Amino acid sequence: MVRKTKEEAEQTRKEIIHAARRVFHECGVSRSTLEKIAKAAGVTRGAVYWHFQDKAELFFAMREDVFAPMVERTDAYLLSERFDNPLDAIEASITEFFRVLEDSAVVREVFEIMISRCEYVGEFTSVEEEIGRPAYDFLAKIERVYRQAADKGMLRPGIDPMDAARDTWAFTSGLLHLLLSCQRGSDLSQKVSAMISVHMAMRRIPSA
Amino acid sequence: MVRKTKEEAEQTRKEIIHAARRVFHECGVSRSTLEKIAKAAGVTRGAVYWHFQDKAELFFAMREDVFAPMVERTDAYLLSERFDNPLDAIEASITEFFRVLEDSAVVREVFEIMISRCEYVGEFTSVEEEIGRPAYDFLAKIERVYRQAADKGMLRPGIDPMDAARDTWAFTSGLLHLLLSCQRGSDLSQKVSAMISVHMAMRRIPSA
DNA sequence: TTATTTACATACATTCATGAATGTTTATAA
DNA sequence: TTATAAACATTCATGAATGTATGTAAATAA
Numbered sequence: 001m002v003r004k005t006k007e008e009a010e011q012t013r014k015e016i017i018h019a020a021r022r023v024f025h026e027c028g029v030s031r032s033t034l035e036k037i038a039k040a041a042g043v044t045r046g047a048v049y050w051h052f053q054d055k056a057e058l059f060f061a062m063r064e065d066v067f068a069p070m071v072e073r074t075d076a077y078l079l080s081e082r083f084d085n086p087l088d089a090i091e092a093s094i095t096e097f098f099r100v101l102e103d104s105a106v107v108r109e110v111f112e113i114m115i116s117r118c119e120y121v122g123e124f125t126s127v128e129e130e131i132g133r134p135a136y137d138f139l140a141k142i143e144r145v146y147r148q149a150a151d152k153g154m155l156r157p158g159i160d161p162m163d164a165a166r167d168t169w170a171f172t173s174g175l176l177h178l179l180l181s182c183q184r185g186s187d188l189s190q191k192v193s194a195m196i197s198v199h200m201a202m203r204r205i206p207s208a
Numbered sequence: 209m210v211r212k213t214k215e216e217a218e219q220t221r222k223e224i225i226h227a228a229r230r231v232f233h234e235c236g237v238s239r240s241t242l243e244k245i246a247k248a249a250g251v252t253r254g255a256v257y258w259h260f261q262d263k264a265e266l267f268f269a270m271r272e273d274v275f276a277p278m279v280e281r282t283d284a285y286l287l288s289e290r291f292d293n294p295l296d297a298i299e300a301s302i303t304e305f306f307r308v309l310e311d312s313a314v315v316r317e318v319f320e321i322m323i324s325r326c327e328y329v330g331e332f333t334s335v336e337e338e339i340g341r342p343a344y345d346f347l348a349k350i351e352r353v354y355r356q357a358a359d360k361g362m363l364r365p366g367i368d369p370m371d372a373a374r375d376t377w378a379f380t381s382g383l384l385h386l387l388l389s390c391q392r393g394s395d396l397s398q399k400v401s402a403m404i405s406v407h408m409a410m411r412r413i414p415s416a
Numbered sequence: 417t418t419a420t421t422t423a424c425a426t427a428c429a430t431t432c433a434t435g436a437a438t439g440t441t442t443a444t445a446a
Numbered sequence: 447t448t449a450t451a452a453a454c455a456t457t458c459a460t461g462a463a464t465g466t467a468t469g470t471a472a473a474t475a476a
Contacts, residue, residue: 002424003472009423028327030238033463046425116328116336119236128324132390158414163406167379170403174382182340195378198371202410206366210441210454217453241433254455
């Protein structure tokens with residue numbers, strides 16, 4: 001049974017990507033042989049080599065599926081006009097990010113692979129760049145939104161927008177790493193939402 | 209030339225560890241063969257196997273050299289009595305951590321290896337634990353210090369010590385990861401000190 | 417209908433890393 | 447002084463992973 005239809009071929013391609021994610025997550029990228037991945041997908045290495053040039057290309061395909069939609073979703077909140085307080089947009093955006101991370105096992109697996117199951121050397125050095133760039137983009141975006149908040153007089157006086165942005169930037173990055181790198185993060189995940197609220201509250205105008 | 213004296217043997221042991229660090233940093237842990245490490249140390253694999261059971265043991269030896277002193281140094285500030293404002297102790301402790309990271313290439317290399325050049329699977333899963341535990345210890349410690357600050361009336365009213373601790377915890381973790389995982393962190397490293405000050409300032413009593 | 421691809425499976429050659437076994441020299445203890 | 451063992455170097459056997467080459471059956475274009 002070979003020579004499937006195009007739709008069937010596309011299906012096996014997706015199954016290979018899914019299998020790769022599972023194997024990467026379990027074994028780490030470098031110990032994930034194409035044989036293991038193929039077996040997990042119910043095909044042979046021949047199929048894998050047909051669809052992907054090598055392990056690196058497979059890795060990037062797996063990553064692509066998850067990363068871009070994530071940026072899109074969080075940006076939708078960040079740049080939304082429906083918040084009259086820009087700080088609410090930032091809070092909603094960050095909350096949404098961690099909500100997806102909590103709800104989607106696929107997303108969580110991919111992030112865990114990229115954070116603690118992949119070595120950023122050789123053909124994977126570019127991965128670091130690909131993580132780093134969205135991170136810096138995020139910094140630039142929230143800095144703009146913090147500035148809007150300041151202009152509207154909704155940022156606590158004495159706080160510089162750029163300073164607030166960098167602090168939130170580090171906070172978000174740290175929260176992500178703490179959540180994923182310690183599996184004891186199970187108890188942390190319950191507190192994520194509250195932590196974000198507390199973090200944002202510190203830069204809001206005191207209520208009384 | 210074999211059968212060195214004990215001191216000479218101890219020296220080659222250290223050279224193997226140093227070589228391992230360089231090779232781990234350049235190639236990533238899984239692509240670092242014992243042959244490469246041995247050659248970098250100017251010995252053969254025989255010497256490596258004499259001093260260490262396998263790559264994992266060598267890895268842990270390398271890590272040990274750097275990690276424990278780091279915790280000790282930062283704790284010295286955290287638990288010091290010479291600050292009458294506990295918030296100063298926290299700020300000094302975090303500042304010290306990043307100062308060492310900036311000044312010592314060895315420390316930086318080891319942290320970079322552990323953060324982005326090692327896959328936490330198999331015999332290395334315990335590494336995650338070993339990073340996670342100090343992280344949680346740090347959280348517990350700063351929570352106590354924040355509580356002291358609150359008791360002394362030196363924590364900005366409305367901020368819960370535990371909340372402040374968790375926020376600082378995430379901030380510190382994020383700053384570390386951002387510094388090491390993006391090599392564009394070169395421009396970040398200049399701002400570290402200021403970022404810490406800003407972060408702490410947000411939880412101090414407003415000066416006027 | 418036939419020829420040609422497509423979408424794989426199978427087989428093979430090669431490289432490479434590991435671990436163990438063994439060899440060798442010299443410090444050191446007795 | 448000699449026997450022992452420490453501190454390596456060298457050699458070997460083995461397995462595992464990769465990439466490529468080839469085989470093959472069905473889909474599709476002509």
